[in-house]
Amino acid sequence: MCLVGSLEGTIFTWLAYYATGFVPATTANLLLSTYLLAYIPARFIFTLAIDYVPYLALLLVAVAPGIPALVIVFSGANGLVLFAAVFVAGACISSGFPISTAYAVDAAPEYTGPLNALTNGAMYIGMSLAPALVGVPGDLYGIQRALGLTVGISGALIITIVVMVVRTGTANAPTANTPAD
Numbered sequence: 001m002c003l004v005g006s007l008e009g010t011i012f013t014w015l016a017y018y019a020t021g022f023v024p025a026t027t028a029n030l031l032l033s034t035y036l037l038a039y040i041p042a043r044f045i046f047t048l049a050i051d052y053v054p055y056l057a058l059l060l061v062a063v064a065p066g067i068p069a070l071v072i073v074f075s076g077a078n079g080l081v082l083f084a085a086v087f088v089a090g091a092c093i094s095s096g097f098p099i100s101t102a103y104a105v106d107a108a109p110e111y112t113g114p115l116n117a118l119t120n121g122a123m124y125i126g127m128s129l130a131p132a133l134v135g136v137p138g139d140l141y142g143i144q145r146a147l148g149l150t151v152g153i154s155g156a157l158i159i160t161i162v163v164m165v166v167r168t169g170t171a172n173a174p175t176a177n178t179p180a181d
Contacts, residue, residue, distance in 0.1 A: 001119045003157040004096030005126025007066075010150055011035060011093065013131035015073075015086070018143045023078060031086050038090030046095045047102075054171035055103040059095065060161045066092030067154045074147040096157070097123060107173035 015035060019028035042062075049058055065088055072085035097119075104115045130153070138146035168174045 001100055001122035002126040005123035006130035006153050007093045009127030009131045010134050034083050034086045035090035038087045039094040042091035042094045047098050050102045056161050056165050056171040059099045062095035070150045103173045
């Protein structure tokens with residue numbers, strides 16, 4: 001969840017600022033609106049899909065297209081390509097919270113309250129720290145180069161998902177019937 005929060009916080013904080021380097025401020029703000037617009041249908045679709053697709057498989061399929069989308073977004077592309085890439089990135093990144101939360105709750109339904117607190121806390125830690133950590137290299141090397149860190153964070157999220165599948169032996173949440181060892 002910390003990685004998902006890192007992606008969300010970094011995009012929320014820096015996307016419009018980054019875009020003002022090559023498009024008017026009104027267009028830059030529209031990019032952020034496009035990113036947020038992707039959240040509504042994507043979260044709805046992923047929330048429905050949770051009942052039919054194993055959690056980690058769904059998360060992997062949802063997050064993976066976000067990597068090339070982020071590469072396009074922060075490559076200096078503009079016009080419709082930029083807007084489309086921002087929309088895809090928003091849809092992919094927005095999947096992390098509902099799928100991860102459902103995974104955690106299904107793994108230990110008797111601890112729903114504490115798990116909700118932990119997932120929200122981890123999300124907010126990522127949202128709080130990552131934008132500041134991106135800002136330091138942004139100041140030193142330029143915001144476009146620094147925002148390349150979002151690709152690395154996405155890659156780390158994919159590696160985490162794969163490790164969880166390998167460690168638990170399933171793409172579903174581990175339960176009493178499928179221990180995580």
